[in-house]
Amino acid sequence: MSETEVEISVVGSLQDIAPADWDACACPEAEAGAKGGARADGRPADPFTTHRFLMALERSGSVGPGTGWQPQYLLARVAGQIIACAPLYAKSHSQGEYIFDHNWAHAYERAGGRYYPKLQMAVPFTPATGRRLLTLPEFRQIGEAALLQGALQIARDNHLSSLHITFCTEAEAERGAQMGLMPRSSQQFHWFNEGYADFDAFLATLSSRKRKNIRKERAAAAGFGGQIVALGGDEILPEHWDAFWNFYQNTGARKWGTPYLTRAFFDEAQRSLRDDMLLVLALVEDRPVAGALNFIGRDVLYGRYWGCTDDFPFLHFELCYYRAIDYAIAHGLSRVEAGAQGSHKLARGYMPVETHSLHWVADEGFARAIAQYLEAERAAVDEEIEVLTSFGPFKRTGMQDE
Structure with a gap:
């Protein structure tokens, strides 16, 4: 498998990708369910990375020209077959992401850099955790690596400031960190x-x-x-x-x-x-x-x-x-x-609960500063979750009800 040749490409519209090919990577569990799995209704784990949801954003003009979300869907193929894909966008602002990097952008530009455009691997306007590295189950390891390496190469080749993968799964965050991306923690309820x-x-x-x-x-x-x-x-x-x-x-x-x-x-x-x-x-x-x-x-x-x-x-x-x-x-x-x-x-x-994202910044000095910030932020998020959990509404074991 490690010797398999993987071809990476980018397309600007989901109209160029067959729904079955995309969804085979995005929601293979739906097909298994339709065939009589644990929940035999063919429903995806989450609907947000399905071809139909992303296509609705595109067809409606919610993403695309003039929105600051320009689709750059990432595909990985082996012998012509799509084995992995990702919802990737070139962003000209930081709106609609819910993982805030406005201060990073301001600092980057005050230092003379150009923060936008940047690359965002995400579901637009959707702060819901789900897979971002979408692969056929049998190609998970090679597909995830190909998507991460491909996104990073696109950012480098186009001299972009950064790559951000938001509301990814914990497993993807660990995988990305192993490949040199900076993990970030946030919190939801x-x-x-x-x-x-x-x-x-x-x-x-x-x-x-x-x-x-x-x-x-x-x-x-x-x-x-x-x-x-x-x-x-x-x-x-x-x-x-x-x-x-x-x-x-x-x-x-x-x-x-x-x-x-x-x-x-x-x-x-x-x-x-x-x-x-x-x-x-x-x-x-x-x-x-x-x-x-x-x-x-x-x-x-x-x-x-x-x-x-x-x-x-x-x-x-x-x-x-x-x-x-x-x-x-x-x-x-x-x-x-x-x-x-x-x-x-x-x-x-x-x-x-903790949510996860991954970040890569081209400028090494700026990346070091962000890495230090993220380390402190993760500790603060962990502490806040612990404190908030202690104030939860549930009965406390061994204590008399109020």
Whole structure:
């Protein structure tokens, strides 16, 4: 296998790659499931690296010319067969990544360097952990090495400042570190299903004070004056997307100034991703007033977008966090990933976890400075996770409930 000749290439559009070839590397478990695996529904581990999701971003103009995310999909072939691929982008800014390097860019440019464009191996606008080095299972080792070496060579050949691989798996972070990339740690909040029979069984594991608080929040949210519906597949209608686009624009304008996704993305999502999504809407007299969009993985529910046109107490928590827990329990999913940041999630049963990224910087002096910073940052993240975990909402073993 070590003597196998691997050819590396770059294509600027997924239209040049057959969906079956890409997905054979991105989600081989989906094909195995469709043939009768552990979860025989053909669902990928996560939908974000599938051909259909990345193609929806591309077709909708959410990535491509004028967005600062220029596709440079990386392919590795052996004897003409695609054995590995990666979602790679040339970036002209640092927006939509959720692993922040703005200060690096400012320092680099103050020192006279040119930080942009840079290379980003990631799923745009998606802070969800998943494989970034996508390979056929039988070519995992050689494929991962080829993708890493290929991305680094592209950066060097084009005199780019840096390469960043964000929200990769822990195993990929270890693999990249062995090849000389700098590992970085960050933190998110995830909810874990311990085999709960229902939401009340989950509540029973919490301290009395936290349990009562969640019940009060759910009761207050239920009194908003309407109904809450959970929609998936063909249940999601064009008018639902019209309403959700308004929610998304409102939230995007407040958070980022300009929403990352275009309106056309949601039309593309309805066409090719509807079975990967769970849309939770709050309705008043059949008029949507708030909504939360989730993506469904093989064993994980990914909370992605939230927005509203009316303000109701605790409705955000109900739609985004508690309904996600309800869904995960009902469908036997192991966890809910509720997106980036948000220490307020801790009191609602979402616990801190470490996330991973990899970084390479061309300038050796600048790279040494970043490496020192990242070492200190990793220690701080570890300490924060330990402290936050100690303040978690669950009953403490050997202690009387409050």
